[in-house]
Amino acid sequence: MSEAKMNVSTTAGSGQTTGRTLKINILRFNPQEPDSKPEMVTYKVPEAPNMTIFIALNYIRENLEPSLQFDFVCRAGICGSCGMVINGRPDLACRTLTSKFFLGEITLMPLPAFELIGDLSVNTGKFMRAVSERVGSWIHDEEEKQKDLDALEERMDPDTADEIYELDRCIECGCCISACGTMRMREQFLGARGFMSVARFHADPRDKRSDEDWYEVLGDDDGVFGCMSLMGCEDTCPKDLPHQTKIAYLRRRMVDT
Amino acid sequence: MKVVYTDSLVIGGGLAGLRVAIASKNRGLDTLVLSLIPAKRSHSAAAQGGMQGSLANSVKSKGDNEDVHFADTVKGSDWGCDQTVARMFAHCAPKAIRELAGWGVPWSRVRKGDREVVVNAERVTITEADEDHGLITSRDFGGTKKWRTCFTADGTGHTMLYAMDNKAISMGIPVHERKEAIALIHEGGRCYGAIVRDLITGDLIAYVANATTIATGGYGRLYSISTNAVISDGMGAAIALETGAAALGNMEAVQFHPTAIVPAGILTTEGCRGDGGLLLDVDEYRFMPDYEPEKKELASRDVVSRRMTEHIRKGKGVPSPYGPHLWLDIRLLGKAHIEKNLREVQEICEYFLGIDPVKDLIPVRPTQHYSMGGVKTNPTGESPTLKGLFSVGEAACWDMHGFNRLGGNSVAETVVAGMIVGEYVADHCLAHDVDIDIATVRHFLEREKGKIDELLARPDGEKPHELKAAMQQILMDKVGIFRSGEPLAEAVEELSTLLERSRNMGCRAKARSANPELEQAMRVPRMIKLALCVAKGARDRTESRGAHAREDYPDRNDRDWLSRTLATWANEDDLEPTLEYEPLDIMTMEMPPGSRGYGNAQAIEHPDTAKRNEEIDKIKASMPDADRHEIQKALMPFDLPEKYRGTNERTQIGTA
Ligand SMILES: Cc1cc2nc3c(=O)[nH]c(=O)nc-3n(C[C@H](O)[C@H](O)[C@H](O)COP(=O)(O)OP(=O)(O)OC[C@H]3O[C@@H](n4cnc5c(N)ncnc54)[C@H](O)[C@@H]3O)c2cc1C
Ligand code: SF4
Ligand code: SF4
Ligand code: FES
DSSP states (O other): OOGGGSOGGGGOOOOOOOSOEEEEEEEEOOTTSTTOOOEEEEEEEEOOTTOBHHHHHHHHHHHTOTTOOOOOSSSSSSSOOOEEEETTEEEESTTOBGGGOTTSEEEEEOOTTSOEEETTEEOHHHHHHHHHHHHTOSOOOTTOGGGOTTSOOOOOOHHHHHHHHHHHTOOOOOHHHHTOHHHHHOTTOOHHHHHHHHHHHHTOTTOOOOHHHHHHHHSSTTTGGGOOOOOHHHHHOTTOOOHHHHHHHHHHHHHHO | OEEEEEEEEEEOOSHHHHHHHHHHHHTTOOEEEEESSOGGGSGGGGOOSOEEOOOOOSGGGTTOOHHHHHHHHHHHTTTOSOHHHHHHHHHHHHHHHHHHHHTTOOOOBOOSEEEEEEETTEEEEEEEOGGGTTSBOEEOOTTOSSOOEEOOTTOHHHHHHHHHHHHHHHTTOOEEESEEEEEEEEETTEEEEEEEEETTTOOEEEEEEEEEEEOOOOOGGGSSSBSSOTTOSOHHHHHHHTTSSSOEEOTTOEEEEEEEETTTOOBOOTHHHHTTOEEEOTTOOBOHHHHOTTTGGGSOHHHHHHHHHHHIIIIISBOOTTOOBEEEEOGGGOHHHHHHHSHHHHHHIIIIIOOOTTTSOEEEEEEEEEEOOEEEOOTTSBOSSSBTEEEOGGGEEOSSSTTOOOTTSHHHHHHHHHHHHHHHHHHHHHHOOOOOOHHHHHHHHHHHHHHHHHHHTOTTSBOHHHHHHHHHHHHHHHSSSEEOHHHHHHHHHHHHHHHHHHTTBOOSOOOSSSOHHHHHHHHHHHHHHHHHHHHHHHHHOOSOBTTBEESSSOSEEHHHHOEEEEEEOOSTTOSSOEEEEEEOOGGGOSSOSOOOSSSOOOEEOOHHHHHHHHHHHHHHHTOTTOOHHHHHHHHOOOOOOGGGOSOOOBTTTBTO
């Protein structure tokens, strides 16, 4: 096929490198296999331009270690699958460029505070469903206003809709949970993801729960009174949710309740 | 043998699957969802742009209704869709949006008064009426006559999926995560559930069910560069194909989205152009008006992608180490608009390209994006050839998209089909018993176990990732945006060879529990089979329709090709699918084939077109006092579950 006849999109993966070799250290452990023990393993990866940790890990799996476990779905920073501890900090691996690390050494560990599945894969799904059930992360409305689907929808103030969306942007990546000191000391602590969920439904006029109802969910040391306000959550949240303001707000509401 | 029994088994926890599960549960059925991943991480979350539904609240969408939405969808499909299904869809889309509003989606709302927008590269002021304040608003998208795409800022799919999954959680619907359906259990033309592998422990489990619904999303990852999630590899369609009974429809219909970033292939939403963004070439010249004077950047996706490719071929692309690309310019929309309504785009630019679209141009190129093909179903969502098997969402060929789907019509399909098909799934469960012999179940389970044993026993076999990469490259190079006979024939041959080689595949990683290499080894031969359906379908379809563009047959040919391709895998040892064609009957169409109004293709007319047009004129003339609902009914009656038949109310005009 001549150059001009080629489909445009054939030219990906230029096979280029930056000339740098990355040293990637990964904490490996497969709890499913009886003889597996936690160990730090180092892999050498030729760096490519615009390489993300997603690309680097796939390189390792294809060329060096086919059994390596990790989770990616969207690889675009949208789905929240790929939270891991990257050089000491919880973050989304898919949108972390390797060029960010000047020394070319990257250490990866699974997110703490979650059940380990294997290597870099943790069970955030189970944790997040439990948070949803505990918070009741759905519209509570006895009347179910929108029951008649043929009728005009209920109106909502445009600013209110925008405000709810701001709090609905959480992608349940778990970074805030892993970065939270209280979470480590208190197994039943609701955690920042839970607080954001409460704030989201609290702001929603369609949800008819009262502050008294919310007190049941939040009003003790496993709730908002257990939070030490050190803001590990806000510092690590990849979606920049307003943890500080909202946790303070919820605490005030609960003190008044 | 581990066996789980349920009434309604839903494979897939995206928007489509969850909506079916909610319908089943609502009807009192025991319901269970399987998913590779936590449901909220399904690819539905990635839809940024929005969902089409003719609410007609905003000033730029006045005059919109089901008829206009239907017509846009049929034109978009290049007359390849099932018009009955497109009607069912257009009728229920407003209901689905309102339902989701009740379940918590914070849809962006109409704000009364003046608002500045960018239309055709110019700032214009539009004024929203006081009485529409607070209703759900909409934006412009490609291929639509009205502004019909409802959205939540820049995170429509995310908010829809979260609301849907939360609803499912509130109803106590279990989602079995990290489970992969690897085969369907079937006997005597009926489906009875699936064999499932636990991706953590490696256990095989038989899920026996009365109705089984495939809602596993698209097959974009058959291509080496795709906007799709890495799990969008078509496994649901593949296990249906492997029954030998169920057919896949229109697998060659693959959509390329005009604006994915280079090189990562991550999508920037059509909302960028809908909101007024432009496409520029190497000279920063706006070229689309030269090709498409009327719709410009907002012709349908297949057309824009081809125009971009043509322009690059003329040497007007921007050179880069990853091949030539074009620019997407959203600078003219302004910082405030970008930071509010296109923030996800801004984040993607920042993290993956290190640029800020408020002041920089975005490098883009057409990239594989959507799978129109999938499990062929009836309008009720059931496979016509394998009873008890249903399919919805991107995995299905319910067939409202034909050969090209419109932006915003896909998340819309997931929730609309989910609500409609969900009722038919429940009807099926209530009308049938599960009458399967446990020996049959065991047979399927043992068969799958045998395949796994073989893969693990062959550490020196062919490497799964190498075969997969070869397959992806073949589709990319030979079954892409522009297609022609010779490369397509090569593709079919090369893929058949790969399929043969895949029979000698093995795993270096030995664990029976979580083992990514084993997972891939199990998927690769199935992916190659799907790739063969795509390539062979494209080779044999000697016309151009929607996204299927043959350079050697540039015209749409209604005379010979107004038909749906049906692919089956007749014998396990075959190296190619069997193709058959199901004609689309013009004489029952509400809208016989015509011109799309964009794109330059000619059409070879079918003799029935003129006949049917005449008939339609006659019917219309015979009912001078009828309203639009009555006329529609006379032209093409369609059925829906009772509860969804009502007429949709609109602001200012009621149910007119
Ligand atoms: C980047 C991007 C942006 C988009 N933007 C828009 C937009 O703005 N508007 C629009 O209308 N459309 C858009 N689309 C298209 C739309 O998002 C999808 O078509 C739609 O969300 C698909 O939903 P689904 O429920 O069919 O499948 P998905 O959401 O893909 O869900 C598939 C589910 O199936 C499960 N699964 C898969 N295989 C198996 C298996 N073997 N066993 C068990 N479970 C399995 C997965 O775990 C997942 O839960 C976009 C698509 C992309 C890629
Ligand atoms: S501020 Fe509270 S929730 Fe956030 S990390 Fe600190 S203790 Fe945890
Ligand atoms: S609040 Fe932020 S850090 Fe926490 S789960 Fe949500 S997105 Fe992740
Ligand atoms: S893979 Fe989806 S956020 Fe990283």
